Amino acid sequence: MKILNYGSCNVDNVYTLDHIVTEGETEAAEALAVFPGGKGLNQSIALAKAGLSVFHAGCVGADGDFLLELLRENGVNTDWVKQSSEKSGHAVIQVTKHGENCILVYPGANGEIREEDVTETLSHFEAGDWILLQNELAKTEFILKEAEKRGLRILLNPSPCNEALLAADLSSVSVLILNETEAALLSGEKEPLAALERLKKKYPRTQLMLTLGEEGSLFWDGKSLHPQKAYPAEAVDTTAAGDTFTGYFIAGLFEGLPPQEILSRASLAAAIAVSRRGASVSIPRRDEVEAAMARRHSENE
Ligand code: RIB
16 A cells, blocks of 8 residues: 655745734844745655655656755655746745744646646556645646546645635545634634534545644544644744644554554644744654653653
């Protein structure tokens, strides 16, 4: 059984400032740092750091060699990542001293995915293999349809959640991994438990992983609801905390671990990520997560 992540790769331009700039305002940033990012790349790296063999598919620009190298250094297979003459996708990220962020994404080469690329890539995968998707690439709906035709198990992080995704048929998705905002958009309910109930009715065959930031998370595995508290963290930069959680959560599902173990490991990995700057570079390795977990157990004994 293989796992493919068809996802975005971005260059993240991270500006540190006092507060998030609002409409009509101009503010000088205190620092600029450039990091590899993109929800797709971050999640592939999180999956790999959690211990899985991952195939990444997508598209980087002529300036994207360092993104490909980073994926390969982390053991991610990049045979199905195209390189185009466009610029790579990029993000403009404002991060405050308290770790809050605000992200603007320019698709760049992520918009260069063609239907023939999808068909060719998916022809290397078979029924029962897993495919992970976010919503920062062109052709998300087409990928969903092709993956369903091939009998792949589809895991979707509907982020960013836009009009096109809201109109798409998501009934073939086996696992939805979504935050409060995405849950509210897909369900029409603001309150998390009400949103979850609505989503259970809307997608009766789908497992639902709802992340709630500092409030923890809720996992509906199709039979029972598993709540998880968030681990306390000194937030420096919350960018990619969700991607870290997603990678570790999926790795745990893929390995068939019990739900509570999956959730506590994913939450702790995300707590470590928010205590560091940057996106993919902030994602902890599995041995770091396990060491932190062991420390917590011994402290609580
Ligand atoms: O989820 C964080 C990511 O969102 C960043 O790395 C940025 O590139 C945007 O895609």
